[in-house]
Amino acid sequence: MHRRTSPVIPGFGLTLGYTLVYLSLLVLIPLAALFLHAAQLSWGEFWAIVTAPRVLAALKLSFATALGAALLNGVIGALLAWVLVRYRFAGRKLIEAMIDLPFALPTAVAGIALTALYAPNGPIGQWAAELGLKIAYTPLGITLALTFVTLPFVVRTLQPVLADIPREVEEAAACLGARPLQVLRHVLLPALLPAWLTGFSLALARGVGEYGSVIFIAGNMPGKTEILPLLIMVKLDQYDYTGATAIGVQMLLVSFILLLAINLLQRRLARA
Numbered sequence: 001m002h003r004r005t006s007p008v009i010p011g012f013g014l015t016l017g018y019t020l021v022y023l024s025l026l027v028l029i030p031l032a033a034l035f036l037h038a039a040q041l042s043w044g045e046f047w048a049i050v051t052a053p054r055v056l057a058a059l060k061l062s063f064a065t066a067l068g069a070a071l072l073n074g075v076i077g078a079l080l081a082w083v084l085v086r087y088r089f090a091g092r093k094l095i096e097a098m099i100d101l102p103f104a105l106p107t108a109v110a111g112i113a114l115t116a117l118y119a120p121n122g123p124i125g126q127w128a129a130e131l132g133l134k135i136a137y138t139p140l141g142i143t144l145a146l147t148f149v150t151l152p153f154v155v156r157t158l159q160p161v162l163a164d165i166p167r168e169v170e171e172a173a174a175c176l177g178a179r180p181l182q183v184l185r186h187v188l189l190p191a192l193l194p195a196w197l198t199g200f201s202l203a204l205a206r207g208v209g210e211y212g213s214v215i216f217i218a219g220n221m222p223g224k225t226e227i228l229p230l231l232i233m234v235k236l237d238q239y240d241y242t243g244a245t246a247i248g249v250q251m252l253l254v255s256f257i258l259l260l261a262i263n264l265l266q267r268r269l270a271r272a
Contacts, residue, residue: 028131037083049243050250054222055231062228062256065139066207070200077154077199078192083154083164085162102149104222115216117151137219142227145213150203157199158192165191197266201259208255
């Protein structure tokens with residue numbers, strides 16, 4: 001196998017060395033320490049911790065709400081990216097800035113703001129309560145917070161791909177007799193699906209580990225609205241470091257399996 005090198009800026013060995021050093025310091029060594037600390041437990045002790053009813057309920061809630069938010073953003077983010085790329089209108093730059101707001105806004109501030117709006121005594125929460133819908137302190141409120149935080153990942157991933165698709169391709173398909181749904185299915189979706197999966201996986205990964213924006217609107221009721229990152233913090237506050245690392249390893253393994261499956265699917269679609 002021939003190694004690819006840049007004909008303009010040489011230095012493969014040096015750049016690879018820096019890459020491996022930073023990757024080791026920031027990712028590999030901390031993860032190895034996590035697994036080594038959890039290895040102090042026997043298999044029976046580890047299994048008893050990660051299969052406790054409270055842990056399983058938090059695990060299910062964290063991944064279910066993150067998945068729901070990622071799917072919701074997959075639809076909303078695709079529509080927003082389409083509008084921002086294909087149309088020019090007044091206020092477009094303002095919408096662009098608002099989409100990036102979750103990146104700049106502290107997550108705790110976002111959580112407080114969402115709780116103030118959607119709590120039973122909040123402006124929107126009161127209106128929803130009249131309709132018999134409770135948002136704050138429920139899984140729905142958690143999904144809403146995660147949707148707010150993870151929206152930019154989908155939009156910013158799809159925008160450059162949409163911008164690279166010439167409008168002439170769609171016009172040619174229409175001239176050949178394709179209906180709008182056929183253009184969407186056979187022209188746009190094959191080009192957008194790999195990028196959409198990338199944005200979806202990024203939103204899912206961010207949602208699973210989100211903490212600041214969720215703890216205020218969740219209510220943090222064990223077995224009902226307690227997310228897994230909060231349970232890890234509870235273990236740390238109780239000086240149960242081994243239990244916290246065991247839950248962290250469980251969370252890491254489940255996340256890795258999900259992201260690996262999504263990446264394999266993305267690669268298969270890209271080859272097709």
